[in-house]
Amino acid sequence: MAATHREASRAEIDALVASLLSSAADAVQHGGWFNSHNHSCATWQIWPDEDLSDEARFARYSDPEGMLRGWGTLVHGVLTSYGYLHD
Amino acid sequence: MIDQYGKRSGKLLSRRGVLRGAIAGVSTIAGSSAMKLWGSEQDDAYEGPLLVTLQLDGGVDVTQLCDPKVNVRGEPKINHWADAADPGQAGNILFAPIADNAQLFQEFGSDMLVINGVDAQTNSHETGRLFNWTGSNAEGRPSLSALFAAAQSPNQPLAYSVFGGTSRTAGLVGYNQFSNLAAARTLVQPYVQSWSGHPWRSTADIARAHSMVQTDISRLLAEPNLSVRQRQSLLGYTEARASRDSLQRLAELIPDEADVMRGEDVNVGGQNFRLNLKEQMQSALLVFKSGLGSAADLALGGFDSHDQHDAVSEALLTHFADAIRFFWDYAETLGIAERIVLMVGSDFGRTNYYNEGDGKDHWPISSYLIMERDAPWGNRVVGLTDELHFGSPINQETLKADRNGVVMTPTHVHKALWEYLGLETFAADRGLTLPDAERLPLFDPFVSSVT
Numbered sequence: 001m002a003a004t005h006r007e008a009s010r011a012e013i014d015a016l017v018a019s020l021l022s023s024a025a026d027a028v029q030h031g032g033w034f035n036s037h038n039h040s041c042a043t044w045q046i047w048p049d050e051d052l053s054d055e056a057r058f059a060r061y062s063d064p065e066g067m068l069r070g071w072g073t074l075v076h077g078v079l080t081s082y083g084y085l086h087d
Numbered sequence: 088m089i090d091q092y093g094k095r096s097g098k099l100l101s102r103r104g105v106l107r108g109a110i111a112g113v114s115t116i117a118g119s120s121a122m123k124l125w126g127s128e129q130d131d132a133y134e135g136p137l138l139v140t141l142q143l144d145g146g147v148d149v150t151q152l153c154d155p156k157v158n159v160r161g162e163p164k165i166n167h168w169a170d171a172a173d174p175g176q177a178g179n180i181l182f183a184p185i186a187d188n189a190q191l192f193q194e195f196g197s198d199m200l201v202i203n204g205v206d207a208q209t210n211s212h213e214t215g216r217l218f219n220w221t222g223s224n225a226e227g228r229p230s231l232s233a234l235f236a237a238a239q240s241p242n243q244p245l246a247y248s249v250f251g252g253t254s255r256t257a258g259l260v261g262y263n264q265f266s267n268l269a270a271a272r273t274l275v276q277p278y279v280q281s282w283s284g285h286p287w288r289s290t291a292d293i294a295r296a297h298s299m300v301q302t303d304i305s306r307l308l309a310e311p312n313l314s315v316r317q318r319q320s321l322l323g324y325t326e327a328r329a330s331r332d333s334l335q336r337l338a339e340l341i342p343d344e345a346d347v348m349r350g351e352d353v354n355v356g357g358q359n360f361r362l363n364l365k366e367q368m369q370s371a372l373l374v375f376k377s378g379l380g381s382a383a384d385l386a387l388g389g390f391d392s393h394d395q396h397d398a399v400s401e402a403l404l405t406h407f408a409d410a411i412r413f414f415w416d417y418a419e420t421l422g423i424a425e426r427i428v429l430m431v432g433s434d435f436g437r438t439n440y441y442n443e444g445d446g447k448d449h450w451p452i453s454s455y456l457i458m459e460r461d462a463p464w465g466n467r468v469v470g471l472t473d474e475l476h477f478g479s480p481i482n483q484e485t486l487k488a489d490r491n492g493v494v495m496t497p498t499h500v501h502k503a504l505w506e507y508l509g510l511e512t513f514a515a516d517r518g519l520t521l522p523d524a525e526r527l528p529l530f531d532p533f534v535s536s537v538t
Contacts, residue, residue, distance in 0.1 A: 011306075012303075012306070015299070015302055016299065019295050019296075019298070019299050022295060023291075023292050023295050026289070026291050026292070027289075027292075030289070040280070040285055040286075040287065041287065041288075042287070069289075069292065072288065072292070073288070073292040073295050073296055074299075076288065076292070076293075076296040077295065077296040077297075077298075077299030077300055078299070080296060080300055081299065081300045081303045082300070082303060082304055082307060082321060082324050083303055083307065085324075086320065086324075
């Protein structure tokens with residue numbers, strides 16, 4: 001919670017965690033992989049090696065609890081917030 | 088040697104820097120204090136008149152376009168084309184018989200006002216551009232398109248789009264600077280992959296992120312001891328986010344990648360040119376069609392032909408004519424052609440002789456082309472130059488040659504355009520004036536300098 005110079009309040013943290021869990025729960029309904037038909041993050045901008053073995057691919061993109069996608073939502077919300085953009 | 092400034096003052100300015108580089112990405116320049124990327128609280132599509140300016144960047148040779156000059160015995164050669172041809176004529180308009188000028192003027196001459204003999208009074212690119220697009224050779228006044236956008240659609244998110252040229256806002260309105268449609272697409276569809284049309288994230292997750300942002304804003308607005316500036320900043324951010332839905336109107340109009348006009352690379356006279364005027368035109372016209380703006384500045388660069396002048400000039404004028412045809416065809420397809428005034432101008436003109444590199448250098452006399460569909464003032468030429476392309480004085484009322492008349496400057500042209508476009512009262516209410524200049528009836532269909 002150090003995206004800005006201001007420490008987040010307890011209420012803010014609770015709201016962010018609620019969004020994270022909600023997003024993760026919704027993601028699970030659409031399968032157990034990070035990328036899907038309605039969610040295709042530009043992962044090649046994070047990891048240069050996209051030519052993976054099945055095991056490595058599973059380790060990187062398997063998302064059975066939806067937490068990867070949930071954190072994606074959280075980062076989206078924080079990085080587009082007024083507080084972050086005007087920090 | 089024939090040189091207007093040599094005769095008048097013995098002073099010839101040196102060549103300055105040439106073309107600006109291509110604009111990368113998209114950015115917003117706030118002429119006013121508030122950023123206007125998303126505009127504010129404007130949901131209604133703008134359906135009024137539209138203004139496009141097209142800067143032929145670097146100083147176009149109008150003796151090879153709309154003010155043709157043949158060679159004069161005993162004087163240095165003005166144009167190689169005049170060795171073997173006479174000027175062409177389309178209606179009342181004379182043109183140089185090179186490039187695709189014949190087709191350009193035959194097809195569009197009836198919708199065109201040619202303004203010749205305009206003296207920019209400089210050989211400096213920057214000063215020439217400033218004078219030609221603001222009507223003043225001193226800083227502080229808005230470019231015509233900025234004034235128009237501020238008067239017509241100040242609250243639209245893309246009121247004033249800039250793809251090139253010289254833009255001065257004078258604090259009246261912000262402008263949005265594009266490089267191409269891809270940049271516009273990213274602007275209006277930030278959650279969609281431009282190449283596939285697929286979303287980056289699920290709709291539900293985008294909604295969650297938006298909700299987080301809104302919750303954060305509500306919390307901040309509820310904080311005690313907010314300063315006026317902080318509150319204004321927060322409200323501006325909120326309004327901007329709320330109004331961006333209107334940008335979907337543009338998103339829905341942007342064609343598939345295959346139908347987006349692409350720039351072309353041309354090598355002429357050993358120089359490489361990236362010509363993307365049609366792409367600029369397509370983008371500007373789509374912004375207009377979306378109802379999100381009313382004015383746009385376009386530019387076609389490369390006219391600063393100090394070497395190999397004819398090859399460069401002819402290649403660029405060919406592209407220019409082709410692009411003008413595309414512009415009006417595309418505007419017609421979108422159903423907005425009747426609303427558009429297109430103004431073509433440049434920094435200044437080019438010398439009435441070739442230099443040692445077969446190029447032409449800077450010359451203060453130039454021309455404008457004003458175009459409008461079914462314009463009652465079309466098929467006319469106003470303003471005069473002599474056989475060596477010096478500006479000639481014209482009568483203030485008849486516009487005919489008059490040794491006691493006035494030599495036109497960009498101020499005269501802008502004065503007439505302010506009147507024609509209905510900008511005078513708007514400008515006066517904001518304390519904006521042009522430098523002193525006579526009123527010339529440039530848009531009076533019953534007078535012309537050449538008949």
